[in-house]
Amino acid sequence: MTDHATTLAGTFPYTPHFTDSPGFRMHYVDEGPADGEVLLCLHGEPTWGYLFRDLIKTLRGTxxxxxxxxxxxxxxxxxxxxxxxxxxxxxxxxxxxxxLDLTGITLVMHDFGGPVGMGLAARHPDRIRRVISANGPTPFGQATLPQRVMANAAESPWFRWIAKAEADGSLETVLGQLGFNILSTLKLNGFEHNAIISDAWLAAYAAPFATPADCLGAIGWAKGFATGAHRFETPDAAAERAIRGKPALAIWGEADRTLGAEHFLPLFTEIFPAAPVKRLAGVGHYCLEDAPAAVAGLVSAFMRQT
Known part of the structure; x- marks a missing residue:
């Protein structure tokens, strides 16, 4: 767990908030007007809210x-x-x-934040106003999901490593040292903008994983795929109809080597066939690191247009 008071050399200057409602101390950032429309930004593996630091700065004024x-x-x-x-x-x-009684939510989902956010949408479609995928899968009961996941896993360096490491018993050992190998893990997943690497940036992504005991989240997400322990939420008919009627946007870095556009964008278009899909050339899996201004601009325009 990262020190709750740190601003990481001023790169994450947001007031920390905490709740015990999930049965543990959960941190969240809550910036902008209290009565404003809500953007709920959901990170994936092995990142955290720091991934959205530029998006927060750009959008919290509105x-x-x-x-x-x-x-x-x-x-x-x-x-x-x-x-x-x-x-x-x-x-x-x-x-x-x-x-927090959040309503009128616009989901902004990256990586495994996609299935987490779509799980929330399946349970509470009435609380969702818009859906934005930013290199984040949008599973929502599609029959094609297992085949797409397996096809992607056969091509993705990250998922191939997960399968190998689980088979040879090294997965927990390697990811248990994530504080020391965070850069190689992030690069394996894929970002293209190497100029962002700095001491503060590395510290921000390494700090949550200082000891093996701190790495259970990262280990759990990878191990869940390797062992089939993850369970995707399936919406009922009413929830599916409701979500299909929401405004939606897909933003996808085309250089993503972890989640192939050919495998996962069809999940999005199956639910939202008329929704815009914005492909970002030369942008990798971590689109919010590779192209923060472009992503923020697309999100802002979409919010205003819908």
Whole structure:
């Protein structure tokens, strides 16, 4: 867990907020007008709310930007003795949203924030106003999901490593040292803008994983895929109809080597066939690091247009 008071050399100058509603100390950023429309930004593996730092800065003047850290990531607690599967993260997010009574939510989802956010949408479609995928899968009960996940896993360096490491017993050992190998892990997943690497940037992404006990979130997400422990939320018919009618936007860095556009963008277009898809050439998996201004501009324009 990152020191809750740190601003990481001024790169993350946002007031920390905490809730115990999910049964552990969960951190979230809550910036912008309290009565503004809510953007709920959901990170993935092995990042945290720091990923959205530029988006928060750009959008908080107009909208309320809420950015939680999932259990075991960022400034949130990493409780021992709990499981870290997809369904656990959906449960935690649901409790946060209900405790804050967030409504009219625009989901902004990256990486595994996609299935977490879509799980929330399946349970509470009435609380969702818009859906934005930023290199984040949008599983929503599609029959093609298992085949797409397997096809992507066969090509992705990250998912191939997960399968190999689980098979040879090294997954927990390697990811248990994530504070020391964070750069290689991030690069394996893929970003293109190497100029962003600095001591402060490395410290921001390494700090949550100082000890093996701090790495349970990162281990759990990878191990869940390797063992099939994750459970995707399936919407009922009413929730599916409701979400299909929401405004939606996909932003996808085309150089993503972890989540192939050919495998996961069809999940988005199956739900939102008329929604715009903005492809960013030369931008990798971490589109919010490679092209923060472009992503913020697209999100802002979409909010204003819808």
């Amino acid at each position: 909208w309320r930007v809420v950015v939680p850290d999932h259990m075991g990531f960022g400034k949130s607690e990493t409780p021992q003795g709990r499981s870290y599967w997809l369904q656990d993260h959906i449960d935690n997010l649901e409790r946060l949203v209900l405790s």
